[in-house]
Amino acid sequence: MPVATAWLDVALMQGIMAAFFGLLLRQAWWWMIIHVLFFPLIVWFLLLQWGAWTYLLVSSVFILVFWRTITGNVPVFFSSQLVVQAVAELVEEKDIMHFAELGAGIGTVAKPLADNYPLLKVHAFENAPLLWLVNVWRSRKMFNLHAFRHCFWQVSLANYDLVFAYLSPSVMSKLGAKVRTEMRVGSLFVSSSFPVQNWEADTVIYLDDWQKTCLFCYVIKENHALEVHY
Ligand SMILES: C[S@@+](CC[C@H](N)C(=O)[O-])C[C@H]1O[C@@H](n2cnc3c(N)ncnc32)[C@H](O)[C@@H]1O
DSSP states (O other): OOHHHHHHHHHHHHHHHHHHHHHHTTOOHHHHHHHHHHHHHHHHHHHHTOOHHHHHHHHHHHHHHHTTHHHHTOOOOOOOHHHHHHHHHHHHHTTOOEEEEESOTTTTTHHHHHHHOTTOEEEEEOOOHHHHHHHHHHTTTOSSEEEEOOOGGGSOOTTOSEEEEOOOGGGHHHHHHHHHHHSOTTOEEEEESOOOTTOOOSEEEEOOSTTOOEEEEEEOOSOOGGGOOO
16 A cells, blocks of 8 residues: 555544544534544645645645634634624614724624724724735725724723624633723623623524524623722
């Protein structure tokens, strides 16, 4: 058997075993696809023996897109059209003037909102360089959308009427504390898919997209700034 095929077989067996343990650990179904394909794809790319610069290029693009995914605990994936529509309805219904998106990606939500509501001021915060650059390019002719390459933890939320986030369960508790400390009474925080622990949402909007997204809407009723001890 050629060495290359043998390596691919070993990699595939490793992937199948990883998927098997994934099943035992009751991981979501899409993890099985990742488990089965991850190692064989790495081996396959290595066996192709392309020029060294191609590997450098691919890894650079991955780094510029995924940036602090591992340390920040927030992966990259994008909102659906139904999410954009639902957030647009909230903007209209609540007469929102200042909107912020935390972890804006390529502007999937921020860009159409700014397009449809020229009087709405939209601030999009993203720390992955390539995603931010795409958003900068997409908003280059717009005056009401500003794409910042900032870590949203460093940004004050005091001036926004609506803050939207689609992040990950692991940051929601910390983000909830930030929101309650900084956002004005009467303003609205909307978290896509992930609720804030120990904070009951005022409204939950259920969407019929492929992810069956829920939008958890929190009206800020009191400012907790004085309760935070540093
Ligand atoms: C799940 S994606 C959501 C993208 C976009 N908001 C959407 O709904 O389509 C989360 C994004 O947050 C970004 N992100 C994670 N931590 C961040 C941080 N501390 N500051 C700024 N952006 C962050 C990631 O790079 C990623 O693009």
